[in-house]
Amino acid sequence: MSDYVRNCWYMAGWADEVPDGGWLARRLLDQPWLVLRLADGGYTMLADRCPHRFAPLSLGERVGDTVRCGYHGLGFDAAGRCVHEPFGGTPPQNARVTSLPVIERHGALWFWPGDPALADPATIADFAFCTGPEHLRAHFTMQANYELVTDNLMDLSHAEFLHKESFGTNGTLLRHGRQTVLSEDDGAIWNNWDITQAEPPEWARPMLGEGARINQTLHIRWHAPATMALFITLEDAATGQPIVPAMANPHIITPETPGSSHYFFTREHGPEAEALFRKAFIEEDEPMVEAVHRQLGGEDFWDARPVVLPTDAAAIRARRRLMQLRRAEAGAEPPAD
Structure with a gap:
């Protein structure tokens, strides 16, 4: 089994991915799970394997807040206890499935696979900025280890080379960018690029006029294990007026297996936003990270x-933080500040 950090909040999916009266079946941390919305509005997550003959519970049916195995009919409640034995007997005490608590925050569902006593919902990273109707929630799976996906996101310098056709930074990071890497008390790691007095992108030149310059910020925030948020601003250097509204997007990665990763994000509505997503993520990022x-x-x-x-500083710092967390969980050392 992969050496995943356990005492962290992972994203299982978007809340609107879970159908009423059904479940979301998804492999997470190399194990199959079911995510259910309960009658009281809460959620639970059950291991998708019956302890009787190991059939996937996802091949069964839902009855109220219980899941009944499609093989021999055993039923399990939201806590994973067997509460229904179809032949009238008392369910064996060991007839239970693993259950994990699930918390909804900002339209996302978060689960804690480690010590339940350490699961503090207040430590879930803040994604309040992506709850508006302008944000279209989305998800795809990348065939690469989640730390490689994190490396790609936490080193924004790759945009100069890999995203020439989509984001078109056109050398501004190289010529006008200043990188700052910061760590915060809540475990966040920031990789901030501040670009000043740079040439505007071609699409912005008609609205700015000849000889205009722009200031731009590209700031990305990381929380363990692979929960990131990207914040972008673009303004006229002379006036300080925004050229486009400030943008903020989640980039949240959850391991599916050691070699594949769930990628949760939001984008704007409309065909142009969809085309930009496909170009940047599917045609540019995904083939390269999978090739690595x-x-x-x-x-x-x-x-x-x-x-x-030097541009790897934030990505390396995130990798080292995960190494420290793994050692701490193994009892080898306390978590570093």
Whole structure:
């Protein structure tokens, strides 16, 4: 089994992915799970395997807040206890499935796979900015390890090379950018790029006039294990007036398996926003990150002896933070500040 950090909040899915009267079946942290919305409006997450003959409970049916196995009819409640034995007997005491608490915050469903006594909902990262109707919630699966996906997001310098056709930074990070990496007391790691007095992108030049310059910020925030938020501003350097409204988007990664990752994000509505998403994520990011995963071929990142550049600072800091958390959970050392 992969060495996942357990005492962290992971995203299971968007709340609107869970159908009323049914469930969301999804592999998370290399195990199959069912996510259910209960009659009282809360949620639960049950292991998708009956303890009797190991059939997927997702092949069964839902009766109220219980799930009944489609193989022999055992029924399990929201806590994972067997509460229905179809032949009238008393369910065996060991007839239960693992149940995890699920918390809804800002339209997302968060689960805690570690010590329940340490699960504090107040430590779920703030994504209040993505709750408006202008945000279309979305999800896809990338065939790469989740830490490689994090590396890609936490090193925004790749936009100069990989996203020439989509974001078109056109060398502004290289010529006018200043990078600052920050760590905060709540465990957040920030990789901030501030661009000043740069040439505007081609699409903005007609509205700014000849010789205009722009200031831009690209700030991305990370919380363990792979919960990120990207904040972008773009303004006229002379007036300080925004050229476009400030943008904020979640980029939340949850391991599906050691070699695949759920990618949760939001985008604006409309065909133009969809086309930009497909270009940047599906045609540019996804093939490259998946190719990196294949090239490693299962080799540990550090064993491969990566060259580390200054622009890697935030990504490396996130990787080291996860290493510290794993060691702490193994009892080897306390979590670092």
